[in-house]
Amino acid sequence: MARTMSAETMAIVKSTAPALQQHGLAITTRMYERLFVDPEIKALFNQAAQRSGEQPKRLADAILAFAKNVDKLDVLTSAIERIASRHVETHIKPAHYPAVADALLPAIKDVLGDAIDEQVLAAWGEAYWFLADVLIAREAALYAEAA
Ligand code: HEM
Structure with missing residues (x-):
């Protein structure tokens, strides 16, 4: 069963959107390090997309979109679909x-x-696992379709 997020967590995550707007790329660059x-x-990763900064940028954009829309996730359906299919192509597993x-999480702190x-x-920890469960479930369905 997918984890849920409390209303408080959603409010906190949403309130971090301006900081993510400003520092998202620094955070994801540090995360990949x-x-x-x-x-x-x-x-697992295409290193050219790391060197060009493309993948850290894609992840920063995804995290920012999630923070902004955490209370209306249907806005993110096509983004989630794209990420899940890329994960299946690159054999990402739970x-x-x-x-x-x-x-x-430590990169955010860094x-x-x-x-x-x-x-x-802690709110971001909860939000991460919420989003992870959404992706894992979608990826499981895509792997099952492909099998
Ligand atoms: C909540 C967690 C995650 C989020 C939000 C996320 C987000 C993303 C995004 C936005 C992309 C780019 C999709 C595109 O091509 O437009 C991507 C690709 C990718 N992700 Fe994730 N991801 C997550 C978890 C993971 C995990 C756990 C792994 C494995 C350690 C992973 C490995 C990859 C790989 C290998 C790619 C392809 C990158 C490339 O082209 O080299 N992701 N992910």
Whole structure:
């Protein structure tokens, strides 16, 4: 069963949209630095799209869109569909999701520092797993269709 988000979490995540607008790219660039310490994870990614900054930009845009629309997720349907199909093409599995959480949340802290407190970080932790569950469910359906 997919996790849910409390109204408070949604409000906190939404309130971080301006900070993400300003610092999103720095956060995702830092996130990939943390993520790619694991060579098996690094090998899943097209490194040209990292070097050009394209993939950190795509992820920053996706996170910002999620923060802005966290209370009306139907706006994100086509974005979620695109991400899930790209994940299926690159063989992403549910077991990969904790590594991204463990890279993204500290990266938010690295970049925003004292501007972010524990409550906001905890809200983002909850929001990450909410979105992860949506993607994992869609990816499971796509893998099943392909099988
Ligand atoms: C909530 C979590 C996640 C979000 C929001 C997310 C978001 C995205 C986005 C926006 C893209 C670009 C799609 C496009 O081509 O337009 C993407 C691609 C990709 N994602 Fe994720 N992702 C998440 C989790 C993961 C995880 C757990 C992994 C594996 C460790 C992963 C690996 C990839 C790979 C390999 C690509 C293709 C990148 C390339 O072209 O090199 N993602 N993801």
